[in-house]
Amino acid sequence: MSDCYWQPMLDVSPAQEVFTPKKHKDTGLPVTGREKVLQQCEQTNPIPFTECISPAMLNKCVKIGEGVYGEVFRTSNRRQSVALKIIPIEGDFEVNDEPQKTFDEILPEIVISRELSYLSEGDVNYSNNYIGVNNVSCVQGRYPETLLTQWDKYDSRKGSENDRPDIFDDEQLYIVFEFADGGQDLESFEFNNLQQAISIFQQTAGALAVAEKELEFEHRDLHWGNVLIRSTKQDHVIFYLDDQEYRIASHGLEVSIIDFTLSRLQKDECTIFCDLAADPTLFDGAGDYQFQIYRNMKKKTSINNWEPYEPHTNVLWLHYLADKLINSKTYQDSDTKAHKSALATLRSFYRHLLSHSSAEQVVVESELLDL
Template sequence: MKQCVKIGEGTFGEVFSTTNASGDTVALKIIPVEGSDKVNGEEQKTFGEILHEIIISKELSSLKEKQHNQTHGFIGLNDLHCVQGCYPPDFLNAWDNFNWKKGSENDRPDFFEKDQFFIILEFEFGGVDLENSNGTLMSLLVAKSILHQVTVALAVAEQELQFEHRDLHWGNVLVKTTKQKKGSFLLNGAAHSLETKGVLVRIIDYSLSRLEIDDLTVSCDISKDEELFMGQGDYQFDIYRLMRQENGNNWSNYHPHTNVLWLHYLCSKLLSMKYRGSGGRGAKDMREELTRFYDNVLQYSSATEALRNCPMFQ
């Protein structure tokens, strides 16, 4: 616990990195449940409400082992725990350090009583989210690989699980460096590879996501969450409204074009970032290629169709 570092936060929980018993760096997502205290202005989730995210996390994590549609593009779920008690002092110290360096939008989690329950999801460590990567570590060639890897992951999940992420803002795309030159995936039984350009992508946070397992739909009904659709000032908030327009505010049905909306958004963010060595002919050509993707991607009905037909991925 003494090695824990807060690395992220959401409305319903905190995320810390630490080392597990095997010595591997892992990420712990800690979510208070079933309590009467409001957390960050919201009612705590019940066990039933959190089940949706647990099921989706497990299904997407297991895509790396499938024989027909396979990808490593979703964060690996190692373990799941339910614990009871107050927040440990080491985690509060880590929370304070994060707040001091970056500023937190969440309440300091020091108000929980000894009977408070928490769900802890233990994930592989996926790196730094795009929003906090500062862009300076990457080239436009890396940006293209990131977009390719995200599209692949979404396409594989569409084919296997009829998946929509529904909240794929740049804080939910993790990137870490790798010496691995190529990444592999299976789409409908066919093997493919892509160039990593030195980075691996992991998609996280399925609190709004939707998928199907054995004809059972697992989704989050946000039809009455009016606040989510009222945000202004960033393209991200427009995407929530565009999704609602496409599905008629029915969040159980399958509309894979929502994944394309998020690819459009991600491309806009990648184009807005600063890059090393952004002069030169090669960089200019790559920017033009990414701009063409941004201009044309919305015509595709799904991430699968974009992957198969977009010139940038051929």
């Protein structure tokens, strides 16, 4: 497991309010990670699943995905489709062959998710392409039987690599994220044409550029399972970069970027990051370009130091995504002249992509919007 850190310097921002070491006025004792997480959840103590997920929501839950740290379910809340990400924490045994995260380790993911979600309210730098955070809760108790049933159905359909969540007892703690429903991941999404795929790439690059400018953000794990795609009725997706408006033809699709477990950002001199050096196995994978990206990121760091800002890591992941769109996706109109012309343009762009230093440079100085 990679360790997460924060390096506060000035006590002036919401992020620093979370991460700057503080003490209780009455006792002089340090404020704990548990207390900070509960504060983020607007709770004084963990709540039961029944208080976090209503019976109506629970009955509509369907498992749609999983990761090494938890499970993801789709349901609806007030007639809006939402996704629930449930992460067990603080237990003294491994889950999915990994130690459970502590309160201190889950806190950066909560803060980063919210900071990126706030970019949809930005002015000078604005993007609506990061998954919206509706709510974060700290929950305690056994896994609900309804969710275990949905876990089994997913396992029958796709085969789960995770431990069945019936391993948890009444004392188990979890963090439950309620996100907006971002749609289907890029890996499984079926495009009608290459123009749609190019729009997805453009939107992703624009979102990374905005977060770089506003937060010195690096995603550091932007594989195609972390790019979600949903339909939109809007003709264009708009983002603002340094007060400059950019308009991308949507071709009926909109991106949501998710999963900031390995991410890095800086907010008013408060740096939040995960120390990837603590998990050397991350750099040992083989068989897919994704695993080479981790090694390429490592080469860009200074003596395996993951605190400094190195936006070229975002370019590495854009190169990976472009490679997937060119070599791993199929398109219904692949025999048409329009497809072949667009593919030639994308391949030319792909060959020069790694020469850029950041996603911002990709947007500002390249022919990104002319793809």
